[in-house]
Amino acid sequence: xxxxxxxxxxxxxxxxxxxxxxxxxxxxxxxxxxxxxxxxxxxxxxxxxxxxxxxxxxxxxxxxxxxxxxxxxxxxxxxxxxxxxxxxxxxxxxxxxxxxxxxxxxxxxxxxxxxxxxxxxxxxxxxxxxxxxxxxxxxxxxxxxxxxxxxxxxxxxxxxxxxxxxxxxxxxxxxxxxxxxxxxxxxxxxxxxxxxxxxxxxxx
Numbered sequence: 001x002x003x004x005x006x007x008x009x010x011x012x013x014x015x016x017x018x019x020x021x022x023x024x025x026x027x028x029x030x031x032x033x034x035x036x037x038x039x040x041x042x043x044x045x046x047x048x049x050x051x052x053x054x055x056x057x058x059x060x061x062x063x064x065x066x067x068x069x070x071x072x073x074x075x076x077x078x079x080x081x082x083x084x085x086x087x088x089x090x091x092x093x094x095x096x097x098x099x100x101x102x103x104x105x106x107x108x109x110x111x112x113x114x115x116x117x118x119x120x121x122x123x124x125x126x127x128x129x130x131x132x133x134x135x136x137x138x139x140x141x142x143x144x145x146x147x148x149x150x151x152x153x154x155x156x157x158x159x160x161x162x163x164x165x166x167x168x169x170x171x172x173x174x175x176x177x178x179x180x181x182x183x184x185x186x187x188x189x190x191x192x193x194x195x196x197x198x199x200x201x202x203x204x
Contacts, residue, residue: 135200
């Protein structure tokens with residue numbers, strides 16, 4: 001059997017009980033380096049690290065899942081800009097179970113706090129965002145990467161002449177978590193922001 005488990009925003013205390021049970025019962029645990037490191041006290045069996053080797057990982061899963069309990073772990077929720085989409089499209093139907101986790105976006109909104117009923121959720125991972133389309137929304141949550149983050153978003157808001165407020169959540173759920181509410185002009189005072197989710201809202 002194959003389990004695809006969402007680890008939540010980062011702190012292992014936020015993994016669901018069902019996710020913890022799947023990890024504990026696994027023969028092989030597959031995930032990114034940081035995710036595997038966070039589970040070292042919980043899981044001591046065989047591990048495989050995901051890097052630029054998704055095809056090899058997929059082949060390993062297909063060859064071994066009938067004889068081994070395999071769990072793939074992902075940050076946040078695996079179906080929200082996570083590995084769940086890729087694996088669910090590649091694996092045979094009925095061969096896997098997806099165990100949801102708390103997404104970094106959901107966690108961020110709970111900390112602000114702000115309702116998510118009308119939010120547009122997107123990501124800048126591995127792509128150039130369509131900023132005119134994104135910033136046309138009244139409320140946006142963007143999971144960012146090290147190429148396009150708060151600094152670049154703020155520049156686009158200012159360039160577009162829009163009246164927006166930004167909440168920046170860094171290292172969410174970790175001991176060094178930091179959430180700041182800033183105007184775009186204030187965001188430009190710092191270029192580097194760590195592991196973050198950005199919420200952009202029209203200023204009324």
